[in-house]
Amino acid sequence: MASPRSEILTCHDLIEQALELPDLEARKRLFQDHVTLLDDECAEGLKAQADQFLRSNIQRCRDTAQLLLYLAELNGNPLHRALGLLAEANALSIGLGEYERAIELYDEAAAIYEAHGEPVRQARSQIGKVGALGNLGRYQEALDTGVWASRILEEHSQWQVLAGLVINMAIIHGRAGDDICALKMLDRAEELYVQMGMEGEPAWLWVQSNRGTALRNLGRFEESLQASRRAWKGTKRLGQSVAAVRAQQSIALTYFVLGRYNEALAHLSEVRDAFVADGRQRDAMLVELFTSDCLLQLRRFSDVLDKCRRVRELFAKLGADQVVAQAIVNEAVAYAQLDRFPEALASLDEARHIFEAEGNRVWIASTDLEKAAILLRQGYAHESLALARECANLFRNCELQVEAAQASLAAGRAALALDQVALARDLALRTLDVGQERDIPMLMYQAHALLGAVALARGEPGEALDAFDRAIREVERLRGSLMVEYRSGFVEDKEEIYQDAVRICLDLDQATRGLEYAERAKSRVLLDLLAYRLDLGIRVRAEADRPLVDQLLLLRRKRDRLYRRWEGQHDGKQRGRTLIEGERSEAHQEVLDLEDQITKLWHQLLIRNADYAREASLHTVRTERAQPYLPPDTLLIEYFFVRGQLLVFLVTADGVQSRWLESSLAAIHPLLQLLWLNLRSVPGSSPDRLNALTANITGLLQQLHGHLLSPLADALDSFQRLIIVPHGPLHYLPFHALHDGEGYILQRWEITYLPGSSFVRYVAEAPLNGAGLLAVGHSDDGRLPHAVQEAGSVAGLFEGHTLLEDQATLEELQRRAPNYRTLHLAAHGDFRPDNPLFSGLTLSEGWLTTLDIFNLRLNASLVTLSACQTGRNVVAGGDELLGLMRAFLCAGAATLVLSLWAVEDRSTAIFMTEFYRQLAAGEAKGVALRRAQVSFIRSQGAAQGGAYGHPYFWAPFFLVGNTGPL
Numbered sequence: 001m002a003s004p005r006s007e008i009l010t011c012h013d014l015i016e017q018a019l020e021l022p023d024l025e026a027r028k029r030l031f032q033d034h035v036t037l038l039d040d041e042c043a044e045g046l047k048a049q050a051d052q053f054l055r056s057n058i059q060r061c062r063d064t065a066q067l068l069l070y071l072a073e074l075n076g077n078p079l080h081r082a083l084g085l086l087a088e089a090n091a092l093s094i095g096l097g098e099y100e101r102a103i104e105l106y107d108e109a110a111a112i113y114e115a116h117g118e119p120v121r122q123a124r125s126q127i128g129k130v131g132a133l134g135n136l137g138r139y140q141e142a143l144d145t146g147v148w149a150s151r152i153l154e155e156h157s158q159w160q161v162l163a164g165l166v167i168n169m170a171i172i173h174g175r176a177g178d179d180i181c182a183l184k185m186l187d188r189a190e191e192l193y194v195q196m197g198m199e200g201e202p203a204w205l206w207v208q209s210n211r212g213t214a215l216r217n218l219g220r221f222e223e224s225l226q227a228s229r230r231a232w233k234g235t236k237r238l239g240q241s242v243a244a245v246r247a248q249q250s251i252a253l254t255y256f257v258l259g260r261y262n263e264a265l266a267h268l269s270e271v272r273d274a275f276v277a278d279g280r281q282r283d284a285m286l287v288e289l290f291t292s293d294c295l296l297q298l299r300r301f302s303d304v305l306d307k308c309r310r311v312r313e314l315f316a317k318l319g320a321d322q323v324v325a326q327a328i329v330n331e332a333v334a335y336a337q338l339d340r341f342p343e344a345l346a347s348l349d350e351a352r353h354i355f356e357a358e359g360n361r362v363w364i365a366s367t368d369l370e371k372a373a374i375l376l377r378q379g380y381a382h383e384s385l386a387l388a389r390e391c392a393n394l395f396r397n398c399e400l401q402v403e404a405a406q407a408s409l410a411a412g413r414a415a416l417a418l419d420q421v422a423l424a425r426d427l428a429l430r431t432l433d434v435g436q437e438r439d440i441p442m443l444m445y446q447a448h449a450l451l452g453a454v455a456l457a458r459g460e461p462g463e464a465l466d467a468f469d470r471a472i473r474e475v476e477r478l479r480g481s482l483m484v485e486y487r488s489g490f491v492e493d494k495e496e497i498y499q500d501a502v503r504i505c506l507d508l509d510q511a512t513r514g515l516e517y518a519e520r521a522k523s524r525v526l527l528d529l530l531a532y533r534l535d536l537g538i539r540v541r542a543e544a545d546r547p548l549v550d551q552l553l554l555l556r557r558k559r560d561r562l563y564r565r566w567e568g569q570h571d572g573k574q575r576g577r578t579l580i581e582g583e584r585s586e587a588h589q590e591v592l593d594l595e596d597q598i599t600k601l602w603h604q605l606l607i608r609n610a611d612y613a614r615e616a617s618l619h620t621v622r623t624e625r626a627q628p629y630l631p632p633d634t635l636l637i638e639y640f641f642v643r644g645q646l647l648v649f650l651v652t653a654d655g656v657q658s659r660w661l662e663s664s665l666a667a668i669h670p671l672l673q674l675l676w677l678n679l680r681s682v683p684g685s686s687p688d689r690l691n692a693l694t695a696n697i698t699g700l701l702q703q704l705h706g707h708l709l710s711p712l713a714d715a716l717d718s719f720q721r722l723i724i725v726p727h728g729p730l731h732y733l734p735f736h737a738l739h740d741g742e743g744y745i746l747q748r749w750e751i752t753y754l755p756g757s758s759f760v761r762y763v764a765e766a767p768l769n770g771a772g773l774l775a776v777g778h779s780d781d782g783r784l785p786h787a788v789q790e791a792g793s794v795a796g797l798f799e800g801h802t803l804l805e806d807q808a809t810l811e812e813l814q815r816r817a818p819n820y821r822t823l824h825l826a827a828h829g830d831f832r833p834d835n836p837l838f839s840g841l842t843l844s845e846g847w848l849t850t851l852d853i854f855n856l857r858l859n860a861s862l863v864t865l866s867a868c869q870t871g872r873n874v875v876a877g878g879d880e881l882l883g884l885m886r887a888f889l890c891a892g893a894a895t896l897v898l899s900l901w902a903v904e905d906r907s908t909a910i911f912m913t914e915f916y917r918q919l920a921a922g923e924a925k926g927v928a929l930r931r932a933q934v935s936f937i938r939s940q941g942a943a944q945g946g947a948y949g950h951p952y953f954w955a956p957f958f959l960v961g962n963t964g965p966l
Contacts, residue, residue, distance in 0.1 A: 009037065011039065011042040012045065015049065017030060018030050018031065018067065019049065031070060031071060035075065038071050038080075043068060046068040046083075046087075047083045050064040051087070055242045056240065057278060058091060058096065058278055058280055061095060066084075069088065071084070078112050078115075079118070082125065083109075085109040086105070089128055092105070093128055093132040094131070095279075097283075097315075102128065102132045103129055110126055120156050123153050124149075127161070127168055130143075130145050130165065131172075134172040138358075139358065142168075142169075146172070150165050150169075159195070159196070162192065163203060170210060170214070176362075179218050179400070180399055182214045183218070201234070202240065205231045205243065208228070208247075209227070212224045212228030212250040216250070216254045217400065218399060219402045221254055221257065228248075231243070242274075245274045249267070249287065251267055259297075259481070261297060261482055262607060263614065264294050265294050272287040285310065288307045289311045296333055296334065301338055304331070304333075304334040305331060305334050308331045321354050325351040326351075328348075329347070336377070341377070341378060351363075352364060352368070355367060362398055365394045372391065375387065376410070376413060384413075385418065392404050392408050402434060402440065406443070409427065409428070409447060412450050413450060415427060416454060419457075421457050427450075432447035444471075448474065449468065449471040452500065456504075464500070468501040471497050480613070480620070480621070484529065485603060485606055489876065491524075499521070501514075502640065502647065503642050506647070512656045515658070522727070523759075525880050526880070527622075529889075530762045532612060534612060536854040538556075538602065538855060555598050555601070557846075559838075562591045624758040624759075626760040627654070629760040630653045632653050633719055633720040634652070634720070636649075637650060637712065638757050639730050644665045648661055650712070665728065668704070671704050672729055676901075678697045679951075690950055694949060694951075697951060705741075708735070709745065710740070719749070721749065721751075722735075722745075722749045722750070723754055724752070724754075734951065744955075746933055746934065752926050766894035768859060768860070770819055770822075770860055772798070772820050773794070773795060773823075774816060774817065774820040774824070775802050775803075775826070776791060776804075777792065777805070778808045778826070778842060778843055780827065784827070789909055790866065791824060792804070793916075794826075797913075801816075805844060810845070810848055813848065818857050818858055822861060823860050823893075825863070825864065827843065831869035836874045839872075839884055853884065853887035853890075858888070861894050861895060862896075863896050865896065866899075866903075866908055867903070868899060869900065870885075871885055872901070895925050897959050898957070898958060907953045911932060911936055914932040915929055924965045926963030936948060
């Protein structure tokens with residue numbers, strides 16, 4: 001018997017009450033109590049609710065569909081069951097990507113309508129099926145279904161439903177590579193919706209979203225952005241959150257094509273989070289595929305391979321072969337960039353097979369174009385040229401001008417390799433026309449670079465330099481629009497255009513201009529950080545950052561706890577060790593996974609807050625002339641490799657000179673390897689063995705001196721100070737320990753280092769507001785007793801303050817460090833070449849890592865890191881130095897004293913005490929370090945029977961930055 005309330009309860013009330021109940025079973029019981037109200041109005045109302053939830057909450061959509069199916073079960077009405085089947089099918093296809101199951105439900109609903117003589121409803125039931133078939137790559141079947149349904153709908157004047165079907169068919173044409181036809185169909189749908197007025201606005205906005213995609217594919221980017229923005233704003237206003245997110249995704253993909261990678265990544269991150277929050281795993285994973293497109297351009301290949309693997313796994317289960325194939329293509333590009341050509345070609349063959357099965361000509365050509373690039377790198381220029389030109393023709397026939405330009409570019413490179421210079425030039429100019437017309441910096445950069453190479457081949461250096469300069473400007477425009485931590489990877493494969501520009505400048509006797517290009521190629525990220533005072537710290541800048549920052553801090557603490565166990569035992573007489581690549585046991589993996597999570601979340605935070613990347617005025621690379629800041633007694637020596645050949649710039653207060661050295665990277669590299677082999681052999685060696693190692697390393701240092709300094713002998717004698725600016729592997733060389741046959745060069749000159757000559761200004765003008773000295777000493781659980789003694793001795797020389805052992809916590813250091821003019825840190829240190837973000841020094845209850853240092857705001861004239869390998873860096877793209885040095889300079893240190901290799905505890909304490917004794921006596925920082933080293937060579941070596949005479953004990957320490965007084 002129905003309850004008394006059923007007499008006054010309306011169908012609308014019943015639906016409202018049901019949806020307010022906490023679970024499906026409770027809703028079913030309510031429906032059981034009110035069976036008499038379960039009529040057509042109630043069924044149609046539930047279907048409308050399911051459709052609404054489809055755009056905002058997929059789980060509620062499915063729950064409503066299940067309730068509708070239960071309604072049909074209670075009243076036995078097959079037409080109501082058909083409505084429930086359609087609601088569930090939409091949730092499976094549109095929301096969850098379970099296309100095969102969705103098609104079964106669409107067909108079951110259609111069969112019900114056909115059996116009851118409802119042709120219009122039967123046709124309407126096939127609209128969702130068209131989209132599901134398209135996602136499975138069954139394009140012709142989808143279009144045939146659409147044509148049949150559209151005929152029925154048109155015969156019965158079902159214009160609004162017909163418009164929706166036309167949109168789905170437009171999407172199918174777009175996925176099949178026919179964007180011209182897609183755009184025509186979208187125009188037809190838009191006409192229908194405009195005729196309906198406001199009643200058709202939601203679907204009209206759907207047209208705009210899809211129009212943005214078609215226009216983007218056709219290279220009409222501004223129109224694409226306008227359409228996508230209309231859809232984004234309109235759907236947000238209507239509360240259609242999922243539709244708004246899809247429009248935002250379209251905007252992101254257009255930004256990607258235009259080279260606005262940071263904006264694309266920021267939008268994609270928001271889109272992914274929205275899909276995850278709504279339980280739309282399929283959509284969220286598709287965003288990962290789009291993100292991998294951006295990461296390919298940023299050369300983050302391991303991230304690309306990881307994302308594409310996960311995309312493949314999910315979409316293979318869903319039967320969405322086209323998405324699987326697109327992921328495989330991105331994998332292939334990553335493999336090719338890693339020189340893993342067999343894997344790349346195998347992946348391309350696999351993807352091409354899938355596209356062939358679908359009959360997708362455009363994606364077949366895209367796959368072939370990637371193969372053409374690999375063939376050229378393997379030396380098959382004829383095959384590459386033919387294949388690239390074939391792809392260009394197909395793209396042009398499909399009116400895909402951007403893709404055609406990319407294919408022409410590939411063909412132009414192959415033509416140049418075949419000495420077909422005129423053809424290469426013609427193809428480069430075609431590419432340039434498209435790039436300039438649509439303002440695509442990546443195309444313009446590549447076209448100008450090819451034109452520069454063509455001009456060199458034609459013996460036109462002036463024209464070549466002009467082309468390379470234009471290419472460099474486009475690279476720097478792209479680079480400037482990136483979050484700073486992605487910049488070094490981006491320029492990694494673009495360094496040769498800078499090198500070619502430098503070579504031409506020297507051929508034209510323009511040394512100063514050549515130095516400018518060399519500087520534009522080196523350590524730009526650090527310069528950007530200093531010039532624009534960019535903040536890389538983990539901090540809440542907007543309320544939306546708070547959950548991300550909280551998660552980062554939580555993971556950071558967990559990582560500290562686990563790392564102590566991972567780090568394990570090390571030589572108690574050394575202040576650190578280096579993680580050896582491959583040294584990854586099962587116990588280590590948890591820490592590595594945590595660090596990977598932290599790194600990615602940190603990057604996500606930085607991407608969100610990279611407002612500087614959208615400021616065009618900050619994209620221009622600035623170089624600073626060193627001459628105004630160089631004293632007359634100082635010579636800056638800047639090394640630069642040009643395609644393996646070594647060049648040196650000599651910079652004084654009066655001007656710039658350049659010299660080509662006879663040495664090459666191939667000649668120097670083996671000597672560096674032998675040098676490091678010798679240094680690694682010192683710890684634990686017997687006195688006899690140590691004497692032999694000393695003789696050996698002296699010989700190596702003499703050979704390196706012959707390569708690097710002997711050719712400059714005539715330019716050195718009139719100077720007292722040398723500033724060394726290394727390049728590439730020379731960052732790992734202690735220049736101050738080079739031996740001229742009579743002595744080490746630091747015995748003749750004061751030697752300091754900088755990442756580039758532009759840094760002379762920044763270290764000279766660094767604000768120094770701190771006062772006093774803070775010495776931190778931590779013995780690493782008693783393994784380094786001399787570190788604590790050292791900190792006490794240093795503090796005693798300056799009447800400074802100390803943080804020793806348990807007092808030396810990260811929190812206390814962060815609180816007090818900004819107040820001091822001098823910071824001395826004596827502790828155990830680790831260099832992490834696998835992830836320099838986690839290089840650092842051990843403190844009580846945690847670590848001071850590179851990531852932590854970015855949070856500091858220092859006012860220090862001097863920071864000394866008296867631990868192992870604190871001056872070791874990963875030399876990344878653009879000669880960027882990733883490690884503690886960059887972080888401390890970014891944090892505000894004017895001068896750093898660092899170490900190049902593992903240092904011994906006792907000898908380091910002796911050395912540092914002497915260094916600070918010189919500083920306390922009033923010596924400038926550069927002079928004090930040199931005197932400490934000379935004293936160590938003479939006195940300590942003799943006092944210990946030569947035990948500390950090997951450069952291992954005194955040469956690891958070097959000074960970066962301002963050499964003047966404290």
